[in-house]
Amino acid sequence: MKTIILGPPGTGKTTTLLNLVDDFMKAGVDSKRIGYFSFTRKAAHEASTRAAEKFKLDLKEDLIYFRTLHSLAFRMLNIKKERVMKTEDYREFGLKVGIPIKMAVYSVNDGIFNSDNEYLRLINKARVTERDLMDVYDQNVHNLDIERDTLFLLDRELTKFKQEKGMIDYDDMLENFTTQDISPSFDVLFIDEAQDLSPLQWKMVKGMWAKSDKTYIAGDDDQAIFKWAGADVDHFIALRDDVDDIKVLDQSYRIPGGPIHELSQSIIARVENRYEKKYKPRDEIGKLNRYSDITQVDMSQGEWLVLASANYFLDDVKELCELQGWYFSHKGRNSISIELLLAIQNWEQWIKGGVLGTIHIKNIYTYLGENVTRGYRQGKTLNPDLTYTIAECSEAHGLLTDKSWYDAFMGLGTTMENYIRNMLANKEKIAKTPRIILSTIHGAKGGEADNVLLLPDITKSAINSNDVDPDELHRLFYVAVTRAKKELHILDPKNYERAYVL
Numbered sequence: 001m002k003t004i005i006l007g008p009p010g011t012g013k014t015t016t017l018l019n020l021v022d023d024f025m026k027a028g029v030d031s032k033r034i035g036y037f038s039f040t041r042k043a044a045h046e047a048s049t050r051a052a053e054k055f056k057l058d059l060k061e062d063l064i065y066f067r068t069l070h071s072l073a074f075r076m077l078n079i080k081k082e083r084v085m086k087t088e089d090y091r092e093f094g095l096k097v098g099i100p101i102k103m104a105v106y107s108v109n110d111g112i113f114n115s116d117n118e119y120l121r122l123i124n125k126a127r128v129t130e131r132d133l134m135d136v137y138d139q140n141v142h143n144l145d146i147e148r149d150t151l152f153l154l155d156r157e158l159t160k161f162k163q164e165k166g167m168i169d170y171d172d173m174l175e176n177f178t179t180q181d182i183s184p185s186f187d188v189l190f191i192d193e194a195q196d197l198s199p200l201q202w203k204m205v206k207g208m209w210a211k212s213d214k215t216y217i218a219g220d221d222d223q224a225i226f227k228w229a230g231a232d233v234d235h236f237i238a239l240r241d242d243v244d245d246i247k248v249l250d251q252s253y254r255i256p257g258g259p260i261h262e263l264s265q266s267i268i269a270r271v272e273n274r275y276e277k278k279y280k281p282r283d284e285i286g287k288l289n290r291y292s293d294i295t296q297v298d299m300s301q302g303e304w305l306v307l308a309s310a311n312y313f314l315d316d317v318k319e320l321c322e323l324q325g326w327y328f329s330h331k332g333r334n335s336i337s338i339e340l341l342l343a344i345q346n347w348e349q350w351i352k353g354g355v356l357g358t359i360h361i362k363n364i365y366t367y368l369g370e371n372v373t374r375g376y377r378q379g380k381t382l383n384p385d386l387t388y389t390i391a392e393c394s395e396a397h398g399l400l401t402d403k404s405w406y407d408a409f410m411g412l413g414t415t416m417e418n419y420i421r422n423m424l425a426n427k428e429k430i431a432k433t434p435r436i437i438l439s440t441i442h443g444a445k446g447g448e449a450d451n452v453l454l455l456p457d458i459t460k461s462a463i464n465s466n467d468v469d470p471d472e473l474h475r476l477f478y479v480a481v482t483r484a485k486k487e488l489h490i491l492d493p494k495n496y497e498r499a500y501v502l
Contacts, residue, residue, distance in 0.1 A: 002244050009255060012249060014047070069197075069201050290491075297453060306436065325424075329434045406421070457493045
C-alpha cells in the first residue's frame with residue numbers, strides 16, 4: 001500500500017505525517033518498525049522528538065529510524081566519522097592534483113554538497129543524478145568555466161585518492177547502501193520532502209518500500225527548488241502511476257486570500273509538468289505592495305523575511321538595515337551579537353548608578369580591552385554570589401573607565417558604533433533570532449513571516465538555465481511568494497532584462 005500526500009505551502013504536511021505516526025503507534029506498531037526519513041535533519045528531528053515526548057520513548061534507543069537518508073546509510077554501513085571526507089581532505093586532494101579547493105562539504109542537515117570548485121560540484125551532480133559525467137558537462141557547458149578533459153581526469157584521481165586514504169563521501173554511502181541491499185524492513189515507511197530527492201536517493205527509497213507493508217510519500221512538486229543539487233522532481237511526479245492513493249491537503253494555514261494567493265497561483269500555473277492541486281487560502285486578505293526603490297520600504301516594525309535568488313542581490317537591503325539601525329541576520333549571522341548589545345545596555349545602567357552581577361560584568365569586560373587592567377579581564381576576583389557598583393569594580397577589580405559605551409568599548413569601529421546608536425534609539429528588542437532575516441530563496445524554504453520582501457532579480461546563470469528548464473524559476477519564485485503570512489512586498493528589479501516577471 002503506497003500513498004502520496006501532497007502538501008501545498010502551509011497546509012500542515014509534516015503535521016499530517018506526525019499524526020499518522022501517532023495513529024500507528026497507538027495501534028501498537030513498534031517504534032522500531034516505523035521508518036521516518038526526510039530530506040532535512042530538521043524535519044526528521046521534529047518527528048522523532050514529538051514521538052518521544054508523546055509515547056515516553058528514548059530518542060536513541062527506540063526511534064532509531066527517524067533520520068535523514070544519509071544518516072540511515074551511515075548507520076547501516078557502520079562507518080566511522082573519521083573515514084568521511086571533510087573539507088581538509090578535499091583541500092589535500094586539491095594540492096595533490098594542482099587545483100585550488102578552499103571549501104568542499106556535504107551539509108549534515110540535508111546531504112547537499114557545496115564547494116567553491118566547479119569540478120567537484122559537477123562530479124557530485126553526475127553521481128547523485130546517476131548520469132554520465134560528460135553528458136552532465138555537455139548539458140551545463142553554457143554555465144561552466146572548466147575544461148572537459150580536466151574534469152574527466154579529476155574524477156578518476158578523486159576516486160583513486162579516496163581509495164588510497166580509505167575515505168568515503170556521502171554519495172559513496174548511498175551507492176554502497178543500495179548495492180549491498182542492507183535496507184531494514186518496516187511495517188510503515190514515511191518519506192517526507194520527497195520532491196527534493198535525487199535519483200540516487202530514490203533508488204534507496206525504492207529498496208526500502210519493497211520491504212515495507214505501508215508507505216507514505218509526502219511532498220509538493222510545486223516547491224521543488226533543488227534541481228541544481230541533483231533533485232529529481234519528475235520522478236516524484238511520475239509516482240502517480242505507481243501508487244494506490246493520492247491525498248491533497250487542501251487548506252493553507254499560512255497563505256492569506258486575495259492578491260498574494262492569486263499571484264502565487266498565476267506563477268505556478270506556468271509550470272507544465274506538475275500535480276494539479278487546489279487549496280484554500282486563509283480567510284484573511286493579504287496585501288501586495290510594490291516599490292521602485294529600497295529606501296521606500298519601511299521595515300521598522302514587525303517580522304520580515306527578505307528574499308533574493310542570490311546573496312549579492314541583498315547588499316542594498318543590508319546597507320539600509322545598517323543605516324536605519326534595524327536588527328537583522330544575513331548569511332546566517334546576526335548583525336550584532338546578543339552578548340555585545342546586552343553588554344552595552346548593562347554598561348549604560350551601570351554608569352548611572354546601577355549594580356550588576358558577576359556574569360554581566362564578565363561579559364562587559366570582554367569588550368573593554370585596555371580599559372580593564374591586565375590580570376582582571378577574566379573577572380576572576382569577582383564573587384559570583386555578589387553584585388557590584390561601577391565604583392567598587394574601579395577600586396578593587398581592575399576597571400579603568402566610567403565613560404559612555406562608545407568611548408569605553410574598544411575596537412567597535414565607526415560603522416558599528418553608528419549602527420548600535422541607531423539600534424538603541426529604535427529600541428530594537430534583543431532576541432536570539434532577529435526580526436529581519438535576509439536570505440536566499442533556497443535558504444528560506446520551509447520558513448515564513450508576516451512580511452516578505454521579494455527581490456525578483458536573477459543571475460545570468462539562472463537566465464541560461466531558464467532557457468533550458470523554465471519550470472525551475474517558476475517554482476523558485478512560487479516558493480518565495482508563498483512565504484508571506486500577511487503582506488508581500490515586491491521591489492522593482494535593477495535590470496528588467498534580468499528579472500523574473502511577477
